[in-house]
Amino acid sequence: MVDEKEEIQKCDRCEREFPAEDLIEEGGSRICENCYINAHARIKVCDPWAVRSKKILRERAGLVGSEGLTDSQKEIYEFIVSKGGATRDEIAKRFDMPLEELENEFAILRHCELVKGQKRNDGVYIVPFED
Ligand SMILES: [Zn+2]
Structure with missing residues (x-):
C-alpha cells in the first residue's frame, strides 16, 4: 500500500x-x-x-560514539580522549599530519559531537565533547 x-x-x-x-x-x-x-x-x-x-x-545509520568514523578520525579521537584534550599542534605532531588536513578531521569530529574546542590558559584545546 x-x-x-x-x-x-x-x-x-x-x-x-x-x-x-x-x-x-x-x-x-x-x-x-x-x-x-x-x-x-x-x-x-x-x-x-x-x-x-x-x-x-x-x-x-545507527551510528553511535566513534563508530562510522575513518580510522584516522578514530585514532585522533582516541588520542584526544586518552589525554583529556590536546592542542592542534600536539595532534599534528603525534599524527604527522598537516594542520590543514587535521582541521578537516576536527570538523567532522565536531559535527559528530565527539569533540569540541576549549579555551585554556595556554591555548585552545580539542577536548572530548562530554567534558
Ligand atoms: Zn543526490
Whole structure:
C-alpha cells in the first residue's frame, strides 16, 4: 500500500529520486543525504544546521560514539580522549599530519559531537565533547 502523502522528489544534484522528506534543504536546492555529505566534505565549523543534520544522518545509520568514523578520525579521537584534550599542534605532531588536513578531521569530529574546542590558559584545546 502506497502512502499517498509520500511525495517523491529528485535530488537537485544527482537527480536520483527520494521521498521528499529525506531531502535536505541546502542553499535553495534540495539534495539527498549522499550529496549533502559530499558537499560537506569540507564543512564550515559551528554551523548548527550541519550539526543537526549530521546527527540525524548518524542516528539513521545507527551510528553511535566513534563508530562510522575513518580510522584516522578514530585514532585522533582516541588520542584526544586518552589525554583529556590536546592542542592542534600536539595532534599534528603525534599524527604527522598537516594542520590543514587535521582541521578537516576536527570538523567532522565536531559535527559528530565527539569533540569540541576549549579555551585554556595556554591555548585552545580539542577536548572530548562530554567534558
Ligand atoms: Zn543526490
